[in-house]
Amino acid sequence: MREVLKKRENIRAIIVLGIFFFVFLGTEYLFDNNMAQLTDSSGVVWAQSYILFASALGFIAYSAIFKFISIRKISSSTLNIIGILCTVPAIVSFIIINIHSTYGQTLFFGIVLFFIMGIAGAHIHYYVAFSVTDRAFLARIVGISYAFGILLQFINNNLVKKDVTEMIVLVVFMLIGITLIITGKKQDALELEKDRGDDSQGNDEDSLVKYKRNRAVLLIAAVALMTLIFAALDNTVTMVHAGGGTDIGQWPRLLLAISGLLAGFIYDISERKYMNIIMYCVTVLSTICIVVIWFGGPFLAGLIVFYLSAGFFSVFFMTGFMELSYDMGNPRLWAGLGRAINNLCAIVITYISGFYNNENLYMAIIFALVLFVAISVIIFISENNMRNMRLAADECVATAINDIDSNDNSVQKDLFPVFANEYKLTDREQEVMLALMSSDDNVQDIAKQLGISRAALYRHISNMNEKTSTKARIGLLQFYYAWKPQK
Secondary structure: OOOHHHOHHHHHHHHHHHHHHHHHHHHHHHHHHHHHOOOOHHHHHHHHHHHHHHHHHHHHHHHHHHHHHHHHOOOHHHHHHHHHHOHHHHHHHHHHHHHOOOHHHHHHHHHHHHHHHHHHHHHHHHHHHOOOOOHHHHHHHHHHHHHHHHHHHHHHHHHOOOHHHHHHHHHHHHHHHHHHHHOOOOOOHHHHHHHOOOOOOOOOOHHHHHHHHHHHHHHHHHHHHHHHHHHHHHHHHHHHHHOOOOOOOOOHHHHHHHHHHHHHHHHOOOOOOOHHHHHHHHHHHHHHHHHHHHOOOOHHHHHHHHHHHHHHHHHHHHHHHHHHHOOOOOHHHHHOHHHHHHHHHHHHHHHOHHHOOHHHHHHHHHHHHHHHHHHHHHHHHHHHHHHHHHHHHHHHHHHHHHOOOHHHHHHHHHOHHHHHHHOOOOHHHHHHHHHHHHOOOOHHHHHHHHOOOHHHHHHHHHHHHHHHOOOHHHHHHHHHHHOOOOO
16 A cells, blocks of 8 residues: 555545545435436336446547547646536536426536546546556545545445535535646656657567557457446345435445555456456356356345445546556557447346346246356457467567677676666666567566565566656567767
């Protein structure tokens, strides 16, 4: 925890992402409460599916909007003004939802509000992905942000008893989040993307590109299928809440915060090497929970399992797609795509919710088992693809190093003290740099040779990338061997 909070940009990213979670979930909770006064519990679920669809469209539209902005060459200051102006229709939508005079009017402005929030959320996910100082901490940053947002919602639900006051609180935090992004040290998204390059960027090896594409397809499929399972539980919880059976804004939300926080730290073990397997185990537990509830098991037990599992799932798909965005050509689309897919698949489960009743109990069980088997196959294929991708990446590094002419190599090593002095490399960074120059081993083996962790090695490489304005290990080495002293 202490290492994560050492850098100011990490803290800013945690606060901004946490505020987004709070505002998004708090607004969804406020919307459900107001719609519950206009329709029955089933109508609330359908209305919720419409606003989630609108938010998914906002997440997807974000990259197209910025592509248009880049073509028009709109400045950052003008872009900030546009962002501030977009808060006006958002605030108006908040007010209309709180008035909730008619079902149609409330639903329309809910769709408008969540479309805007989808665009803002996509930008925030992209901002966080490319502003963290060490990607080894990415899951922890997401997990802490998620827990922070849920905790804010819990406090808000317990201290604020009037819808008007709750609306004001959400609007205030929305404005705070916008201010933090605008006043950030690196507020230009293009600068963020330039500063945080991909570890394998610049390698056009066909095998590595193929594995990265496979990874993207498999992650989309896994998140989509997992969402169908978690959304089934979520719809059950929403209907009970709308019917007045249980207030999901109370103590169960703390379980969601705790699970999200734990997920962030557990996923980051060995640089998220076991994240897929851990999420698979959580999915197994959730599938069992669904079957138990359908057979008349206690709702409270299902609620506890849902919140414990949902935290792990949320951190899983947000971290997975943020990490994936480093390898993709359109990172603005991919950084927040996990949330869009989650919202879209949550709508799908609403349409097929006819399976989830006592009359079609056996069909529902078969459906759940088919989903589980499909997820199992995808996780297996994904793990095999990740293993091959790591091997391909190591081969690319070895090839790049071997391509350097040995004569130039020996001459350039004589200039290393001058290079280290010019770019102010620390003693440890110099040791790491020399190890990278003299070895074509993979990162894990080099870390063992230096007696440091793989995460620590990546931190040193990242620091040297920042000092030399390069991207990743290969870019650093290629820059060094092409470098010439000014004098």
